[in-house]
Amino acid sequence: MLRGGHLIGGQWRSGADRFCTRSPSDLNEEVGEYPAGSPRDAEDALEAARKALPGWSTYNTQARSDLLRKTAEVITARAEEIGTHLAREEGKTRREAIAETLRAAQVFFYYAGEVVRHPGQFFNSLRDGHHIIVSYEPVGVISLITPWNFPIAVPAWKVAGALAYGNTCVLKPSEFAPGCAVILGQILTEVGLPPGVFNLVHGQGRVLGETLIGGANGVSFTGSTPTGRAIVKQAANTLTKVQLELGGKNPLIVLDDADLDLAVDVALQGTFGQTGQRCTGSERLIITRGIHDAFVEKLVARVASLRVGHALHEDTQIGPVATAAQLEKNLTFIQRATEAGAELAVGGARLEKSTPGYYLAPTLFLGTTADTPLNREEIFGPVAGVIRVNDLEEAITVANDCELALSSGICTTNIRSAERFRRLSRAGLVMINAPTAGLEYHVPFGGRSPSGYGGREQGPASAEFFTEIKTAYVNHGDI
Numbered sequence: 001m002l003r004g005g006h007l008i009g010g011q012w013r014s015g016a017d018r019f020c021t022r023s024p025s026d027l028n029e030e031v032g033e034y035p036a037g038s039p040r041d042a043e044d045a046l047e048a049a050r051k052a053l054p055g056w057s058t059y060n061t062q063a064r065s066d067l068l069r070k071t072a073e074v075i076t077a078r079a080e081e082i083g084t085h086l087a088r089e090e091g092k093t094r095r096e097a098i099a100e101t102l103r104a105a106q107v108f109f110y111y112a113g114e115v116v117r118h119p120g121q122f123f124n125s126l127r128d129g130h131h132i133i134v135s136y137e138p139v140g141v142i143s144l145i146t147p148w149n150f151p152i153a154v155p156a157w158k159v160a161g162a163l164a165y166g167n168t169c170v171l172k173p174s175e176f177a178p179g180c181a182v183i184l185g186q187i188l189t190e191v192g193l194p195p196g197v198f199n200l201v202h203g204q205g206r207v208l209g210e211t212l213i214g215g216a217n218g219v220s221f222t223g224s225t226p227t228g229r230a231i232v233k234q235a236a237n238t239l240t241k242v243q244l245e246l247g248g249k250n251p252l253i254v255l256d257d258a259d260l261d262l263a264v265d266v267a268l269q270g271t272f273g274q275t276g277q278r279c280t281g282s283e284r285l286i287i288t289r290g291i292h293d294a295f296v297e298k299l300v301a302r303v304a305s306l307r308v309g310h311a312l313h314e315d316t317q318i319g320p321v322a323t324a325a326q327l328e329k330n331l332t333f334i335q336r337a338t339e340a341g342a343e344l345a346v347g348g349a350r351l352e353k354s355t356p357g358y359y360l361a362p363t364l365f366l367g368t369t370a371d372t373p374l375n376r377e378e379i380f381g382p383v384a385g386v387i388r389v390n391d392l393e394e395a396i397t398v399a400n401d402c403e404l405a406l407s408s409g410i411c412t413t414n415i416r417s418a419e420r421f422r423r424l425s426r427a428g429l430v431m432i433n434a435p436t437a438g439l440e441y442h443v444p445f446g447g448r449s450p451s452g453y454g455g456r457e458q459g460p461a462s463a464e465f466f467t468e469i470k471t472a473y474v475n476h477g478d479i
């Protein structure tokens, strides 16, 4: 079992009030034990980050890059061990968890390069004897609040981004899967990151959130849209810079001319990969009339054959749902869809396995409409509805008929249809003949409000949030 602490100013700190995580694959198994932080712990962590800021923001550029690269190397070397912990604590399959860990390592490699590439701008002034330098300065102390569904990748892209541009940070990982953040803290310490540059506090958002938002110069949060709204309200008091990655209700359109097998693969991967617990997952499958029956027949057969099981078993394809509350939510959506007259094609119930866990059969409803409750709100589970439409135009209307606008996808062999959808989709991400989930680390990631707020993460976009622009006039006189 992992015994984790807070990491504050380079010191590991415990606490009398502790909580345990249990494996969603086997509720008898305790995976980790962590201190439940108080606002005092959060304030101490912020204070440590403030103290470390002057040193880190002026730290030698090569040395800063080296620290991020070394972190990437250690994560890569320990990927199996970290991935195994992640799978035990969060419940995604070991294969998925190791892939996520390697993705986290790649993020650190990427930002090691970004440290060096970090640009400024030079302008000639309109005034004689002057020029102008535009530099990108660190924002300061950043609070990073991360979800349980990507316990190593999301902390990695927030922490690496914050540190690359000279900020110091306090990470508060989800209390449902904090172990990877502890391991990340151990690695950052081991490679020689100066004390206080990275700090870690555990506990519940409702206990720590106010302090973390009020006492930082910036907040980057990934989680639900309602929590995001609460963060913006509080950040308004201090005008703290905020970046939010929130919910999705992502549509996948399949047109009559699609490559059927590819479309089924894309839907299967996007909807049920990682037990559907991705903000980028496909939860609305919008299928045109001509291909509907053939698509549904193949997809239902594939879904029915998915092996749901313990996250650590080699032949498991779909791990359990991560938490009791999420399982409950999934079952409520299933019940409401059934009551609304949707046709249950496959799944729909909890599964018994040899160990007690939150196992849910991947679930697909047919005959749903844009108004079925199932298709209005984010579920965040292995549950989706199929909506039959007449043509591309109706498909686009249905796809955009939802407040959330994170990811979207279309399967078609017609380049004009693909391009029309790329232009008209409201979502921040458009995937053509590819799953709505699974973005790479070097490109901007995020959605339009209310799926995202305050700028995109990752790739070149992350510098926009993690830096402040400084415009400096230099009056050097006549030359």
Ligand code: UN1
Pocket: 147, 149, 150, 154, 222, 245, 277, 278, 279, 280, 281, 436, 437, 438, 439, 440
């Ligand atoms: C992906 O689909 O590539 O919480 C990652 C989430 C997102 C990450 C999605 N922030 O699901």
